Amino acid sequence: MRTVHGGSSRRPPASVMAWKRMVVVGLNQMCVLVDDVVYRPAIVRLTLRLPRWWRCELGQLSVWLDERWGIGYWQTDDQRTLAPGDLCDVCGRRPAHLEVGGLWEDVEPEGDFMESHPLRLCFWCQLDAPIESEEQLSTAIADARACSIAWRWRWHPMPN
Numbered sequence: 001m002r003t004v005h006g007g008s009s010r011r012p013p014a015s016v017m018a019w020k021r022m023v024v025v026g027l028n029q030m031c032v033l034v035d036d037v038v039y040r041p042a043i044v045r046l047t048l049r050l051p052r053w054w055r056c057e058l059g060q061l062s063v064w065l066d067e068r069w070g071i072g073y074w075q076t077d078d079q080r081t082l083a084p085g086d087l088c089d090v091c092g093r094r095p096a097h098l099e100v101g102g103l104w105e106d107v108e109p110e111g112d113f114m115e116s117h118p119l120r121l122c123f124w125c126q127l128d129a130p131i132e133s134e135e136q137l138s139t140a141i142a143d144a145r146a147c148s149i150a151w152r153w154r155w156h157p158m159p160n
């Protein structure tokens with residue numbers, strides 16, 4: 001005979017939630033450590049022949065478990081990194097975390113070139129502004145790509 005303790009909608013005990021939160025946080029922290037190595041310019045360049053490269057799989061697992069378990073880590077914790085998104089439009093190898101150009105809800109359109117040419121970027125690819133034509137955009141993308149995928153190791157996109 002089975003004994004049922006509580007309904008299915010009941011939240012697990014605090015100790016279980018704490019353990020699950022540790023898993024979600026730990027996966028994200030491991031992902032940040034892996035990212036710091038595998039997204040360096042030289043490593044990305046070395047792996048260009050591969051059809052696919054690391055796409056923050058540990059971070060994505062962390063996001064998935066966070067939603068499944070209802071932890072809320074990715075909604076509330078300021079110490080987390082941004083959730084991994086689609087691939088960067090410039091390098092095509094790292095997840096995009098930023099968007100430049102395009103139209104924004106609360107911002108009045110100015111009619112500039114980038115409003116109609118939005119790009120998703122990773123932290124490693126940085127475009128030189130201003131960009132006012134297709135030619136300038138192509139040059140800026142090529143320059144940013146060459147810089148973020150190169151035989152370099154030490155360069156890091158985020159200010160320390």
Ligand SMILES: [Zn+2]
Pocket residue numbers: 088089090091092093094121122123124125148
């Ligand atoms: Zn990129």
